[in-house]
Amino acid sequence: MEIFTEYRDLIAEAFWTTIQLTVFSAIGALILGTALAAMRLAPVPVLNWLGAAYVNVVRNTPLTLVILFCSFGLAQTLGVTLVDPKSPTSITDSNFRLAVLGLTLYTASFVCETLRSGVNTVPLGQAEAARSLGFTFSQNLRIVLLPQAFRAVIIPLGSVVIALIKNTTIASAIGVAEAALLMKEMIENTAALLVVGAIFAVGFVALTLPVGLLFGWLNKRLAVARQ
Amino acid sequence: MTSVSVLFDTPGPRARVRNTMISAATIAVVVAIAALIVAKLAGKGQLTAAKWKPFLTADLWRTYVLPGIAGTLTAAALSIVLALILGLLLGVGRLSPHAAIRRPCAVIVEFFRAVPVLIMMIFAYFLFALYDMFPSKYLALAGVVTGLTLYNGAVIAEIVRSGVGSLPRGQQEAASALGLSWGQTMRSILLPQAITSMLPVLVSQLVVALKDTAIGYQITFVEMVRQGTVIGSTYGNYVPALIVIAVLMIGVNFALSAAATRLERRLSSSRRATQPLEGAAIKQGGAPSALIEPGD
Numbered sequence: 001m002e003i004f005t006e007y008r009d010l011i012a013e014a015f016w017t018t019i020q021l022t023v024f025s026a027i028g029a030l031i032l033g034t035a036l037a038a039m040r041l042a043p044v045p046v047l048n049w050l051g052a053a054y055v056n057v058v059r060n061t062p063l064t065l066v067i068l069f070c071s072f073g074l075a076q077t078l079g080v081t082l083v084d085p086k087s088p089t090s091i092t093d094s095n096f097r098l099a100v101l102g103l104t105l106y107t108a109s110f111v112c113e114t115l116r117s118g119v120n121t122v123p124l125g126q127a128e129a130a131r132s133l134g135f136t137f138s139q140n141l142r143i144v145l146l147p148q149a150f151r152a153v154i155i156p157l158g159s160v161v162i163a164l165i166k167n168t169t170i171a172s173a174i175g176v177a178e179a180a181l182l183m184k185e186m187i188e189n190t191a192a193l194l195v196v197g198a199i200f201a202v203g204f205v206a207l208t209l210p211v212g213l214l215f216g217w218l219n220k221r222l223a224v225a226r227q
Numbered sequence: 228m229t230s231v232s233v234l235f236d237t238p239g240p241r242a243r244v245r246n247t248m249i250s251a252a253t254i255a256v257v258v259a260i261a262a263l264i265v266a267k268l269a270g271k272g273q274l275t276a277a278k279w280k281p282f283l284t285a286d287l288w289r290t291y292v293l294p295g296i297a298g299t300l301t302a303a304a305l306s307i308v309l310a311l312i313l314g315l316l317l318g319v320g321r322l323s324p325h326a327a328i329r330r331p332c333a334v335i336v337e338f339f340r341a342v343p344v345l346i347m348m349i350f351a352y353f354l355f356a357l358y359d360m361f362p363s364k365y366l367a368l369a370g371v372v373t374g375l376t377l378y379n380g381a382v383i384a385e386i387v388r389s390g391v392g393s394l395p396r397g398q399q400e401a402a403s404a405l406g407l408s409w410g411q412t413m414r415s416i417l418l419p420q421a422i423t424s425m426l427p428v429l430v431s432q433l434v435v436a437l438k439d440t441a442i443g444y445q446i447t448f449v450e451m452v453r454q455g456t457v458i459g460s461t462y463g464n465y466v467p468a469l470i471v472i473a474v475l476m477i478g479v480n481f482a483l484s485a486a487a488t489r490l491e492r493r494l495s496s497s498r499r500a501t502q503p504l505e506g507a508a509i510k511q512g513g514a515p516s517a518l519i520e521p522g523d
Contacts (some may be wrong), residue, residue, distance in 0.1 A: 046250040060480035062441030072465040137235040166343035197350040208341045
């Protein structure tokens, strides 16, 4: 227990970074994923193809590789560091932002596929009715399909968010000071393996469990009732 | 996707012109971005022959890439086999009529789905190191396999549970009527049918396991991504090295995903077999890759 009190501030800081990584990447992935889903459903074959290519390439690449690519490829080779190089915290900020970028790019492909399966749950009559009212494809998508699709995939989207929370640990590969990195440090410094393991396991259960419950509650409130 | 045509009208002359214009604009943007990246890479000297030539030497493949591929495949194969065993035990345990077996299995499954694989790998790695349980050469492999087995085992347990749950009730009722015990019903009636319908989802889970071996990068496990960075630092060509590794990895995973789709189609087209499980039907706390049918 002394270990916990000794490291309390560091643990709080690390999990705060985990939460920040999750929130920023979730917002990014939701936007990019929705755009990708729209591309895959659009009447333009080039857009379909581009969306499908993106999803298939990114989904089959390990997240570690995506994040390392952001760091080694973008930042170190191409000089895209996403920060002002003169700022005193530029290295930490750069790693954090690159990790958010990697997590966003990766998670967006799953959001896209989840949304696409949500659009499939919308009864055909809805799209047909929209067309017969003279809606264009984008009106159809914005006003009729996507609102229902989102409400149909609340639980799967929750799974994507939970997976994202767990995936943020991989950001430690490029030195972002989140939970997994601190866990490694603490094990090396304290040698109290069981206590440290328990702290971080409980920490992640405490993060993922409420998210699961929240999405379950949202689903109950928002799901489209169909006969 | 048969429903796509329902989402919009068949394009008339004006829509066709507009779609062609959107296509042209998209292609122009993509080409411009690609050109920008190529120009920047060329500017940094990443596209010179010297950076790519090492990949044509047998030496590089023998020293770096092949050991990486061997590590990735070994870890994935070992952990998927162990995860199948663990998943079957936990999944059947969760269906047990005895609460004393059902509840602990449920807690174990939920716990291992909630904890990140990396946390489990780090824990297992240091645990094995502390108690000297494996020769140091195999320490990282043992850590990776343990982490992947626990996580994938928990996911497979849920696949088993929903596979058995998706069978018609009459199967179990007929077995009870014949006087079969719970164990006999499970073994000879329910599981054989459930496993057939679970096959496609299990193959997609293999893709997840294969991809997740890369998490072992962080406990110094020799797998493809780590070898890619080693090549990068040896030859000073990070970008080409990571691109080559990515192409290899995507190739293998894409082939496996395609195999899963084919399997699913074959199962749903043959009338005698049970219907395949829908990937999305399984509530996964974990990797979303298994929850979605592989793309077309």
